[in-house]
Amino acid sequence: MKLKLPRILLMVCAIALLGASITGCKKKQSDADIKAAVETALKAEPMSTVTMVDVKDGVATLSGECKDDMCKASCEKTAAAVKGVKSVVNNLTVVPPPPPPTIAADDPLTSAVNDALKAFPGVSATVKDGIISVTGKIAKADRQKLMMALQALKPKKVDVAGLTNN
Amino acid sequence: MSLQNKYQEIVDAATAAGTQDLLVREQDGVLYIDGSANGTTKQQLWDLYEKIDPDYASGDLVMNINSVSGVLEGAKLKITTNRSNLNIRKGPSTNDEIIGKAARHEIVTLVRKENDQWWVIKTDDGEEGYSYTQYLTPVEA
Numbered sequence: 001m002k003l004k005l006p007r008i009l010l011m012v013c014a015i016a017l018l019g020a021s022i023t024g025c026k027k028k029q030s031d032a033d034i035k036a037a038v039e040t041a042l043k044a045e046p047m048s049t050v051t052m053v054d055v056k057d058g059v060a061t062l063s064g065e066c067k068d069d070m071c072k073a074s075c076e077k078t079a080a081a082v083k084g085v086k087s088v089v090n091n092l093t094v095v096p097p098p099p100p101p102t103i104a105a106d107d108p109l110t111s112a113v114n115d116a117l118k119a120f121p122g123v124s125a126t127v128k129d130g131i132i133s134v135t136g137k138i139a140k141a142d143r144q145k146l147m148m149a150l151q152a153l154k155p156k157k158v159d160v161a162g163l164t165n166n
Numbered sequence: 167m168s169l170q171n172k173y174q175e176i177v178d179a180a181t182a183a184g185t186q187d188l189l190v191r192e193q194d195g196v197l198y199i200d201g202s203a204n205g206t207t208k209q210q211l212w213d214l215y216e217k218i219d220p221d222y223a224s225g226d227l228v229m230n231i232n233s234v235s236g237v238l239e240g241a242k243l244k245i246t247t248n249r250s251n252l253n254i255r256k257g258p259s260t261n262d263e264i265i266g267k268a269a270r271h272e273i274v275t276l277v278r279k280e281n282d283q284w285w286v287i288k289t290d291d292g293e294e295g296y297s298y299t300q301y302l303t304p305v306e307a
Contacts, residue, residue: 098189101198101228112283115260115298119248140221144212147222149300152230152282157196159225 029084031055037082038062045071045078053079058086066092103130104154116149123163130156140165169197173227176214183207185231197227202235205303232282234304241276242305243287245269252302254295258284266293273305 029037035055042053042062054061060079066072076090104112110127117123123136123146132155138146143165150158169192170177177190180201188201203211208231215229216222237243245252245268254266258280268274268289277286277294285302288294 098191101191101193101200111259111261115283116300118260119300143221144216148208148212151228152232154230155228156194157225157228158222160222161225165221 031057034058034060034082034084038079038085041078041082042075045075055085058084059089060085060087061089061091063091064093065095067095067097069094102154103156106130109153109155112153113150116146116153119149120146122166125150127155131159132157133159133162135162137164137166169195169226173197173199173215173218175218176211176229179214180207180211180231183210186235195226199227199229199231201230202232204236205233207231208233234282234299234302237276237279237304239276239278243274243276243285243302244305245272245274245301246303247301252297254287254289254293254297256295258296260298262296265295268293268297274302276302 032055035053038053038055038060052061052063054063060082062075062079066075072090072092072094075092076088079085080088106127106129109130109132113125113127113132117125120138120142123134123138125132125134127133132150132153134146134150143160143163147158147160170190176199177188180188180199180203183203185201185203185207188199190197190199192198199211211229211231215227219227247270249270251267251269253260253264254268255262256265257263266289268287272289274287274289274297277288279285280296283299284296285299286294287297287302
């Protein structure tokens, strides 16, 4: 009995594969068919941001952007596994990660926060290690304006635990 | 990654609205979303932010959508203070001396951008100095 489970799984996989390739059955796949199949297969890849697939004589060329090398390799593997693909030319480029956020130093941040708060009487704030801690009372309607102003100052974080609504 | 999921709606909306230089990254439990967009998109993204995180209570997102990066020197700006006049100062800080005032809803001209918070403006009367950008709204051409 124990052996049966993997066998069933295999069968399910086989049926799924059959289903996927049923359109190409019994006739030679054209490059356009292969291209469509590769595109479908890559869409199922959550990490893939491939923009272009080109197929010529069964050779699939992938181009576009990937977030890392792992994604690049896995896209290539996925494409290579598609029926009719003889080989894969992997022209995917890995996008460098975005630069880390810029956090303002406490002194300029403090004076910028003080400037911003002039419009919000009843609200005060302290700055430490880039974190703006806001206290006081504010009209609920003004809260968004206050947050727009403070979050534009490049803080590490804005803590409004001490800010209550009027 | 969970923070990205929490605020995914904002990122999707920002992308759909064609936000320029959109940067989304997470560091030490805070998600940072930066970009440039028009005022309408900025408002839309902030309304989404408020919907996802009522009162902005979580403190796990710092969103900086610049709606004035495309404003060029010579552009006309409307003074959009809540009620009072806008101070025109000698330098880019509220510690600097007030050298003039612009009335609420007056139209002034952008001379130069000192930084995101302070711009040099000129009134039609010829008063020129630094004003706080929060109260300057570009007049749509």
